[in-house]
Amino acid sequence: MFRKINEKNYIDRLRAKDERALEYVVAQYGGLLYSILHKYLHLIPDDIDECFDDVMMKVWENASKFDEERSSFKNWLAAIARYQSIDYLRRAKREGVGENKISLDDSECETGTEDLMLKLIEDEIDDGTEEILGCLSPLDREIFRRHYIKGDSIEEVSDDMNMTKGQVYTRMSRGKKRLRDYYINCKESSYERCI
Numbered sequence: 001m002f003r004k005i006n007e008k009n010y011i012d013r014l015r016a017k018d019e020r021a022l023e024y025v026v027a028q029y030g031g032l033l034y035s036i037l038h039k040y041l042h043l044i045p046d047d048i049d050e051c052f053d054d055v056m057m058k059v060w061e062n063a064s065k066f067d068e069e070r071s072s073f074k075n076w077l078a079a080i081a082r083y084q085s086i087d088y089l090r091r092a093k094r095e096g097v098g099e100n101k102i103s104l105d106d107s108e109c110e111t112g113t114e115d116l117m118l119k120l121i122e123d124e125i126d127d128g129t130e131e132i133l134g135c136l137s138p139l140d141r142e143i144f145r146r147h148y149i150k151g152d153s154i155e156e157v158s159d160d161m162n163m164t165k166g167q168v169y170t171r172m173s174r175g176k177k178r179l180r181d182y183y184i185n186c187k188e189s190s191y192e193r194c195i
Helices: 010-015 021-041 045-065 073-095 113-133 138-149 154-160 165-184 190-195
Strands: none
Touching: 010 021, 010 073, 021 045, 021 073, 045 073, 113 138, 113 190, 138 154, 138 165, 154 165
């Protein structure tokens, strides 16, 4: 006999691949997820539903990795939505806005509109990245920007910042742990800051 999915059992049922648990998550947290997606993807609104589906797929595939000792389910979901949104913005930038990625009415389309929209997407990516990196020290943020965003090698970063490669690796390792801990452990009281 099937038990009803509720607040007490939905996480266990989700881990057990019970589709009703996924429906429960959509019913309980769908509004939150859409608000996060709208915040990040307002420049590419046609992609919001697809991104929502991808977020739910990641939740379905990774439910076994959720650790209630480290974070609330709501914060875990919010982090997945945030990262997925930034991936969508990067993809939109790569694919360009001329391929119906951004809907504009004909009255708005002028010379340079596509360049302007690409600039706005870059700004959204930058804002999202800065928000994610916000829990790091200024030095660590610079290392992450240089290596992961600009694509500089560890050697280039260490030379330009007068550090040994070992110091750069250590800072990157600690930074990754800090990022993981910060976003997994966002407290309910600071939740607004985390989305």
